[in-house]
Amino acid sequence: MDMINLTIDNRPVSxxxxxxxxxxAAEVGIKIPxxxxxxxxxxxxxxxxxxxxxxxxxxxxRRNLAPACCTDAAEGMVVxxxxxxxxxxxxxxxxxxxxxxxxxxxxxxxxxxxxxxSMAQHLGIREIHFEGEQSTFREDTxxxxxxxxxxxxxxxxxxxxxxxxxxxxALSAINRGFNAVISPAFEMNLDHSVCTYCGQCVAVCPTGAxxxxxxxxxxxxxxxxxxxxxxVQTAPAVRAALGEEFGGEPGTLVTGKLAAxxxxxxxxxxxxxxxxxxxxxxxxxxxxxxxxxxxxGGDKEIxxxxxxxxxxxxxxxxxxxxxxxxxxxxxxxxxxxxxxxxAKSYFAEKIGVDRKDLVVVSIMPCVAKKYECSRDEFxxxxxxxxxxxxxxxxxxxxxxxANIDFNSLPDEDFDHPMGDSTGASVIFGxxxxxxxxxxxxxxxxxxxxxxxxxxxxxxxxxxGLRHATIDFDGLPIHIGIAHGLGNARKLLEDIQKGTxxxxxxxxxxxxxxxxxxxxxxxxxxxxxILKKRQMALYREDSGKPIRKSHENPYITKLYEEFxxxxxxxxxxxxxxxxxFDRSKK
Amino acid sequence: xxxIKLSQRTIxxxxxxxxxxxxxxxxxxxxxxxxxxxxxxxxxxxxxxxxNELNMSxxxxxxxxxxxxxxxxxxxxxxxxxxxxxxxxxxxxxxxILHEIKRQLNIEVGQSTPDGKFSLNCLRCVGACGLAPVxxxxxxxxxxxxxxxxxxxxxxxQEGCVKPEKHEM
Numbered sequence: 001m002d003m004i005n006l007t008i009d010n011r012p013v014s015x016x017x018x019x020x021x022x023x024x025a026a027e028v029g030i031k032i033p034x035x036x037x038x039x040x041x042x043x044x045x046x047x048x049x050x051x052x053x054x055x056x057x058x059x060x061x062r063r064n065l066a067p068a069c070c071t072d073a074a075e076g077m078v079v080x081x082x083x084x085x086x087x088x089x090x091x092x093x094x095x096x097x098x099x100x101x102x103x104x105x106x107x108x109x110x111x112x113x114x115x116x117x118s119m120a121q122h123l124g125i126r127e128i129h130f131e132g133e134q135s136t137f138r139e140d141t142x143x144x145x146x147x148x149x150x151x152x153x154x155x156x157x158x159x160x161x162x163x164x165x166x167x168x169x170a171l172s173a174i175n176r177g178f179n180a181v182i183s184p185a186f187e188m189n190l191d192h193s194v195c196t197y198c199g200q201c202v203a204v205c206p207t208g209a210x211x212x213x214x215x216x217x218x219x220x221x222x223x224x225x226x227x228x229x230x231x232v233q234t235a236p237a238v239r240a241a242l243g244e245e246f247g248g249e250p251g252t253l254v255t256g257k258l259a260a261x262x263x264x265x266x267x268x269x270x271x272x273x274x275x276x277x278x279x280x281x282x283x284x285x286x287x288x289x290x291x292x293x294x295x296x297g298g299d300k301e302i303x304x305x306x307x308x309x310x311x312x313x314x315x316x317x318x319x320x321x322x323x324x325x326x327x328x329x330x331x332x333x334x335x336x337x338x339x340x341x342x343a344k345s346y347f348a349e350k351i352g353v354d355r356k357d358l359v360v361v362s363i364m365p366c367v368a369k370k371y372e373c374s375r376d377e378f379x380x381x382x383x384x385x386x387x388x389x390x391x392x393x394x395x396x397x398x399x400x401x402a403n404i405d406f407n408s409l410p411d412e413d414f415d416h417p418m419g420d421s422t423g424a425s426v427i428f429g430x431x432x433x434x435x436x437x438x439x440x441x442x443x444x445x446x447x448x449x450x451x452x453x454x455x456x457x458x459x460x461x462x463x464g465l466r467h468a469t470i471d472f473d474g475l476p477i478h479i480g481i482a483h484g485l486g487n488a489r490k491l492l493e494d495i496q497k498g499t500x501x502x503x504x505x506x507x508x509x510x511x512x513x514x515x516x517x518x519x520x521x522x523x524x525x526x527x528x529i530l531k532k533r534q535m536a537l538y539r540e541d542s543g544k545p546i547r548k549s550h551e552n553p554y555i556t557k558l559y560e561e562f563x564x565x566x567x568x569x570x571x572x573x574x575x576x577x578x579x580f581d582r583s584k585k
Numbered sequence: 586x587x588x589i590k591l592s593q594r595t596i597x598x599x600x601x602x603x604x605x606x607x608x609x610x611x612x613x614x615x616x617x618x619x620x621x622x623x624x625x626x627x628x629x630x631x632x633x634x635x636x637n638e639l640n641m642s643x644x645x646x647x648x649x650x651x652x653x654x655x656x657x658x659x660x661x662x663x664x665x666x667x668x669x670x671x672x673x674x675x676x677x678x679x680x681x682i683l684h685e686i687k688r689q690l691n692i693e694v695g696q697s698t699p700d701g702k703f704s705l706n707c708l709r710c711v712g713a714c715g716l717a718p719v720x721x722x723x724x725x726x727x728x729x730x731x732x733x734x735x736x737x738x739x740x741x742x743q744e745g746c747v748k749p750e751k752h753e754m
Contacts, residue, residue: 168642169641170644171644172642173652174652176651176652183644185632185636185644185646186643186647193644584633
């Protein structure tokens, strides 16, 4: 391997050929300030447009300063990362960015989490020496994402996520010079575009230009209305990340404190989306087995592979981009929507509350869930099954607002019956988890035998595209897994070409799955955080007394008392859905 | 933005252009040039069609169309007038030329005359800085233009020259 020797801040450094100065400096612990640059290790995600110029450094012998993110280390180079000249240039660059930036930091949704704000703070900027025209882009509000482009610094991270990682193609840089901005085609609103609301643009936006629609106000109003019974469900990935918002180490599990906090916020019943995830496995697993049995029996009408359908961004993605494949995904609704549907039928009946007076709030690691719960098919006479979806970040906001000292809360349990869940449902929050949960149930139902082991490590990992073959007692079941919509696209193209060898495919839109969702605490470009959240979910699974969805006693009871059997007519009506062609073809 | 329905012939023309560049995404700029040459401008529907043919996102196509001032999304006049506002032209009085054209035609930059004869745009540098200030009418370049000459240049076209061939959408 070719090694390059250079000197950075008087320290000898030896790096592989092709390493940028920014990375080379990082290898010896020197942090060069940067703004537009972002790299997520192991996920093959890198943004280095070299646009902001904050990372400029002095290279001895060169006339101009060099942007460290896109200048390769060269043999014998002598680099000064913090010479007075570099510092001065860096400050000028940030001042210029600030000169066209709204100064409403006090009430900005991103305050405290804004990378531009931290940079200005880091560089000690107390005065902006430049004055000029201000951008006047219009604000765009969609069901899930707000675009406030006067706060855009043209780092183009969102554009990179939308096009290269997700291959959605909703956003592009448009216009030039002062009018340049990131926008959908023809400057149309996001909700008219092919946007899936995956929220990865929001997850990487350094400023307040892209944020989620805030539903905390509506939830507070519902909680303070005595006429309403307000119940809450919380998705698996939330418990592995919420702690970060309160200073916890990434990967800390806060399940018990989460339940306690929700109770103190005043929710009448504190439930768990994991319960609905177990229900999803019953429905989706049964659907898979039905399809599989018919397929193996020679039924030519049956289409395989079956694709998972838990992820609303993924659903919207194939509705726009692969409408001809809309019969292939499972018809099972997502856990969020199954929960809402059962809550406003079975549970509402049980506690004798009219669905109009029952408010279902969900806590999600996701931005697209806001959009999902607003879809027409998930409401009855205009009353939505899930009223409001809050992100993990919004929940943290609510907890702070209510003056709850999160870290000193006791560990509490979720309420019965919709708060009881198995280990299988917990791992829904990570890539590979849904299909592992499905395999645990499908195997036992299909073969009639008990599984000897429950940890299907061959389905786990962080690689964008994975595959494994699981032996169903002599029948090899081929499974594909994709996270990130760009990876999903590859599997879909194989299906289109008829070359897909899989029986079942799990797809999650966000890198890492829901643990890396657009509504999670900001990772600020640190992919290690995602891995730690993933490990936390597997830990929670191993610690659960019941780890297979079909063994959840409350699920059994739900079928006995209410639904009958998986895929029954009632199940079909309440727990399944259909998909729409959203392409303009 | 008003919606227009493309004629079958227009769709065929655009498809042929894309095919002549092997529907290669990397040829987008050439495809746009050729399409604008044939159709006169690049309305949203045409951009959508091109995006579809080249298998790329329409947002990217729109991004390129709005980046280069040469591309137009509104119909151009029969004789599009472009005033160079590049540095050399600017310091040699392009602004006065532009002002005079606006006054004579009674339109603003980005507009067309009601009879559809002229449209007015600014552009940045046509690579003829030695001739600054430069005005283009269609493909023809006028160098060292003085405000007094504007009336004469416009008159050349008002009397009717050879009509440039444009396909109707």
